Amino acid sequence: MGKVTLRNLAAHKIRLVLTAVAVILGVAFVAGTLMFTDTMNKRFDDLFSRIGTNVAVDVRAKKVVDGDDDGSAAQPVPAAVLKAVQNVDGVKDPFGNVTGYAAVVGADGKVVGQSGEGPPQLGTNWNPKGSYDLKTGRAPRGPHEVVIDADTASKGKIAVGSTARIVTSGQPARMTVVGLIDTGDLMGATVTAFDTPTAQRMLLKPGFFSDIEMASSGPSQAELKSRVAKALPEGMEAVTGTELREETKSDIASMLNFFRTFLLVFALISIFVGAFIIFNTFSMLVAQRTRELALLRAIGAARPQVTRAVIGEAVAVGFVGSTFGLAAGAGLAAALQAASGMGGGLTFTASPVIWSYVVGIVVTVVSAYFPARRAAKIPPVAAMRDDVALPQRSLRIRVALGSLLTLVGAGLIGTGLSGGGGSAVALVGGGAFGVFIGVAMLAPVISVPVVRVLAAPFAKVMGTPGRLAQQNALRNPRRTAATAAALMIGLALITMVNVMGASMRKSVDAQIDRQFGADYLVQPQGGGGIDPGVLPKVKATPGVQSASVTYEGKAKIAGDGTTYMAGDVAAIASAARLKIVSGGTDLGAAGMMVDEGTAKDEGWKVGSTVSAQFTDGKTQRLTVAGVYAKSDLIGGKVIALPVYLAHTAKPSADALLVDAASTDAGTKAALETTLKDHPNLKVSDQASLKKDARKQVDFIVTFLSILLAMSVIIAAVGVINTLALSVIERTREIGLLRAIGISRRQLRRMIRLESIVIAVFGALLGMGIGVSFGAALQNALKDKGLSELSIPFGTLVAYLVVAAVIGVLAALWPAWRAGRMDVLKAISTE
Incomplete structure (x- = not known):
């Protein structure tokens, strides 16, 4: 059977190369991450080995x-x-x-x-x-x-x-x-x-x-x-x-481990998507070789031998993909190193090599196992029939199991988001995995009505090629669903990230509108604090009515480490538009204000005394002088300025709040002129605060989307693979279509339309899940500042167009290959 495996590998080189691409991309992500973090670890070890050696x-x-x-x-x-x-x-x-x-x-x-x-x-x-x-x-x-x-x-x-x-x-x-x-x-x-x-x-x-x-x-x-x-x-x-x-x-090391885990999560997503591609490819390969495998059974090959033959092909694909993936990972690590500005060469250890082959081979073998078992079940007598085909199981069990997994996954996500304690992340991750698998199992059932609707305009506008594309996409719902599911996963996560990003932008804008009452905010950029001598200069700036500084300190209050704000409390309350629930802003020499949530959790009220230990090791009792409604801008505690100054060796202002007679461009320009000798200080009004916040959110969304784009690329490879194998499977059918008059252009159009339908179906499925996940996360994080839900419809429409373009590009090579077929040879193909 070893010879059979080698012969099959040689006979199906192009088909298996496309499968190997999915392995290569996933393994490259894993190997690149491990190599890059190993290099960073080595660099820091070298740095610390020479710092403080004496x-x-x-x-x-x-x-x-x-x-x-x-x-x-x-x-x-x-x-x-x-x-x-x-x-x-x-x-x-x-x-x-x-x-x-x-x-x-x-x-x-x-x-x-x-x-x-x-x-x-x-x-x-x-x-x-x-x-x-x-x-x-x-x-x-x-x-x-x-x-x-x-x-x-x-x-x-x-x-x-x-x-x-x-x-x-x-x-x-x-x-x-x-x-x-x-x-x-x-x-x-x-x-x-x-x-x-x-x-x-x-x-x-x-x-x-x-x-x-x-x-x-x-x-x-x-x-x-x-x-x-x-x-x-x-x-x-x-x-x-x-x-x-x-x-x-x-x-x-903690920082690097977090960074490594963060990147590996995205690598595993890519590998997960690749598993769908591998499963789909081997399913189609087995289906196309049904008669061949039946002949093997007829001449004496046992079921385990047939299974091992197909698994052997998977091992070979996994090994080759892992080898090239390892090499590609080195290139990715070098690119990450260059982007981080870190010089020197890469550090190579055994870990990336071992994990590359383990991940690549294991994922490929596991994905090919079920098609291999199905191949072994082909009865020998099937070799004597012309219409031999793999038996298809009923979808009832699949629908029942998919529905169960989806419901259980949704339940786990809900439990995690509603407060699953230390296991919240595991619950949400496990729930998301369950939903993805569940929806993927339900996709064959969902695909029939959705594909029929999506392809209907093509059937009406494009005529015969459109109708054939619709029928081809509906012919094998399992295959269509498996191909679309790979695209679904990547776009679901990208959509969720974009929904969260849009919600963050809208929430920050609303937060600034509701809670920021000062005309201008002056803050240091890149670290440090504000020179105390800046305050009188700002107050003397033309157009400025008032200015006050705020300080940020750390203390252990009621046994818990916390951050607090200090300064002119009346100015802070005005700038943050604080809603005073009880008490007031007069903190005296040793007073404190807290928000409602803190007061409720600790059982404090106006007049309560609280023990606080500061960074100088000294303890002081503070009196609660006021309680205010939750404010995301200033946090949960404001302490009297004399307390901060008494316990801080080198007081350093954290921000400067400025009110002006007019918030026109002239006042801002005057402030920037006043601060020209302090290039580390930035003057912001409400508009620029919103703009800066949006930039940060946009950077995060873009960064995460780039990481997730790898899974979309792998999914696109899957569409190419499915169409290419589908063209080979339908060789005789294509020959007959050409014989009865369909042109090469119409044939290529048919395959492109079929590809577009599959890609758009996967995109719609993914975006639907992504919007649901994003809305659920936003709802769970309402109390954490994510108060507004925003769905970026324009972005989603753009993604739908991108999915259609992916469908067109994925169909180019299969359509070209189909158009070049010799009619007579195609008709005579068995």
Whole structure:
């Protein structure tokens, strides 16, 4: 039977190559994702292996608030601690680090590398024994000198000896660039270094450090940590250099694992779609070789042997597809690496290779298993009949099972969306999978009336080719449904993403209209805060009536880590159009306002006192002075400004609220002129806030749609495969049509119309499911800010047109092949 398998592979090369394409595309996604994340892991490992290699122990403030993962609200370490650890036996070369936000303004007047949530812009003090080496120039000395990384200097067209503007959370400064540093591959991050006093003044607070690192003169890291810990005041902690690096590695690893899982989900979707194509192809191949397989049974081949022969073909297709998919995955990983700006070559491990072959071969074999079993059931006597065909099972069991799966899947989705706790994601994912399988099983029943309606205009307008296309699409509902189901899955997910995107845009617009009452909002871009000196300048701007700053802090309130807002509470209430339910906005020196949901959950009311622990480790009791209706713009808590200032080492304004006499272009231009020395600050009115929000949503929708487009491409390959095999199956029929007078043009038109009908049917099925999923998600997330449902009908119509175009393109080669058939040879085909 091995020879039979090889002969069949050689005889059906073109048919199986198209099947292999589906495997290649799916495997490429998996392999590319694994290779890219392996490369990123290796790059970060190399980076951390050379950063802090001489650090035996690091001293820092204890983290109080769990939400402070980036350390932005961490309490600084007093200089007195540095003096204390210097006297600890075994401590060598202790050095106080200062870190914070610092950005470089390029020759074009724009902040280098500023891109919203892009790479970090780091400021630090120069450590001659630190992780960075001077590439050219010298170390900074004095309050007007700075060194910057060579990559930033190149992007900003800044040379050693020139003057550069440095932007921090305080007043921007013009400083002389005295050196360039080599930071290695930090993937776009900006590094700016000052001498220690200057760094403390600009980034933190004079007389304080972010942390203190030290080497060891002999003791082990654990022993030195124990000794240093005894010399530390309350609120400080010591960690070994190994622990520090592992913490950072762990944070990066968590991010990379999420990214890997995120991409692999889309890869699995593509593979899932490919499975439909493989199943459909092998079903058609088996059907076309029914007499051949019956002859094998007649000459003594056992059922298991026939099954193994077909499975052997699947293994070969899976192996070849996996091999080419692995190679294509390397190309995809290289493209992702180039897009991320990460230099160097790819890292190759065994994991992508193993998973590529496992996924490619297993999916192909599983998809081909049922057609293989069906082939083995062909009775030997069938070889003697001319009209031999595979027996078709009744659709009753299929309809019953499909209906059950659809209902169960919908139930799981509903349970997950209504609050399935930690298993919500699994419930929704399992439910969606169940619905897809259920609808795919019901598709043969659904296809008959839908295809009849879709093809009716073709039958009337296109005449004979249109009627034949309709009959061909209806001839085998199972095949039509299986082909359309592959397209259904991709378009269902793309439609759902677009419905969610449109709903997000509409919800944000409505939220801004309802809750944003200020005329202008000034915010820092790319990190950092707002210089306190900006406020009086803005207030003095022509046309401005009032301006106030807001602050954002972190605390543990009633035992839970949370983010709160502080500032001029009356101005915040006015800017957010807060609806005060009880109490008022006068918070005094130690008051707090909370939203209704928080008050209800915690059992608080006006006059309740609540214990709060802040990032400096100190605890203070706050009095609830007011309760307001839910506001997505300011969150659930507002705390009196004196409390924030008392517990924050370096207060940094998060936003500036501005009211003006007129919101015309002149006022906005005047504000931008006032802030010209602060290129990191952006002035926004309601229109620009909406525009920025739409841009973010559009980016997410586009990104997800591109990832899902792979499944649509695979589905298009499936349509090509089905039509190509259908043309081969109908060779004699096509010959007879040509013999009775149908032209080649009419024949090609018939196949194109059949392809369009299948593609549009799949698109309609997918878009229907996608709209339903999107509406269900929006309804479930109403309380999370997604208050408005919006269905992008224009986009859906465009997708329908795209589906029709896919149908036309998919039919080009099968139609061309059908038109080139020799009439006499086609008629004589058995």
